[in-house]
Amino acid sequence: VGPKPLQGKRVLVTAGGTIERIDPVRYITNDSSGKMGFAIAEAARNRGAEVTLICGRTDAAAPNGMRIVRVDSALQMYDAVMSNLPNTDVIVKAAAVADYRPLHQEEHKMKKTSEALTLELTRNPDILQAVGDWNADQLDADKLFVIGFAAETMDVEKHALDKLNRKKCDLIVANNVAAAGAGFGTETNIVSVYASEGLVEHIPQMTKKAVAERLWDIAQARMNRLNDQ
Numbered sequence: 428v429g430p431k432p433l434q435g436k437r438v439l440v441t442a443g444g445t446i447e448r449i450d451p452v453r454y455i456t457n458d459s460s461g462k463m464g465f466a467i468a469e470a471a472r473n474r475g476a477e478v479t480l481i482c483g484r485t486d487a488a489a490p491n492g493m494r495i496v497r498v499d500s501a502l503q504m505y506d507a508v509m510s511n512l513p514n515t516d517v518i519v520k521a522a523a524v525a526d527y528r529p530l531h532q533e534e535h536k537m538k539k540t541s542e543a544l545t546l547e548l549t550r551n552p553d554i555l556q557a558v559g560d561w562n563a564d565q566l567d568a569d570k571l572f573v574i575g576f577a578a579e580t581m582d583v584e585k586h587a588l589d590k591l592n593r594k595k596c597d598l599i600v601a602n603n604v605a606a607a608g609a610g611f612g613t614e615t616n617i618v619s620v621y622a623s624e625g626l627v628e629h630i631p632q633m634t635k636k637a638v639a640e641r642l643w644d645i646a647q648a649r650m651n652r653l654n655d656q
């Protein structure tokens with residue numbers, strides 16, 4: 428047997444949801460289970476990659492055989508991702524990052540009053556956008572291969588291609604989170620993979636582990652083609 432297909436590649440995967448604190452006992456999060464990102468990280472490890480997994484809040488236990496960086500908030504995930512970019516060849520951004528966080532994080536548990544409460548939110552940085560912008564400034568030989576995700580409920584292709592261009596990704600993995608058997612928390616997924624020329628492949632319903640294997644087949648083929656140019 429020859430070398431494994433991702434031998435020598437440094438792969439960074441983000442997984443799970445972020446936690447945006449309101450006060451010491453309350454936070455905002457989302458339905459991400461982390462399963463898709465974990466499956467991608469494990470498949471990369473099995474293919475010989477050196478994997479760093481940056482994960483937020485998840486339901487499942489983190490896989491072994493890789494470096495795990497635990498984070499809570501989008502700001503922490505941003506720092507963890509950006510500081511790892513110079514040591515990365517491929518990045519897969521499967522995490523569900525909160526777009527907003529509470530403007531103020533209360534030091535003490537908030538007391539209720541008889542009044543209604545308005546929570547003011549502020550924008551989080553878009554980590555994938557920052558990665559794409561960073562990558563655009565690198566020399567060709569140093570460029571990362573960037574794989575983003577898009578969770579959509581309508582006009583999947585239009586939004587996926589828009590994201591691919593705006594966030595400067597090599598591939599976008601789009602799933603319709605409103606479809607049965609796809610998206611958050613489920614054991615299976617149904618995704619469509621897009622590149623700048625359009626649809627690369629529709630992956631029908633299968634386990635997240637099987638989707639992860641197929642994604643790496645697609646990514647490897649395209650990375651090999653880039654290397655041959």
Ligand code: C5P
Nearest residue numbers: 520521522524552553554555575576577
């Ligand atoms: O724009 P949207 O959130 O749908 O894009 C999804 C992709 O962007 C995912 O790969 C997700 O991890 C990434 N993202 C991010 N930082 C954000 C929001 C999304 O990295 N603040």
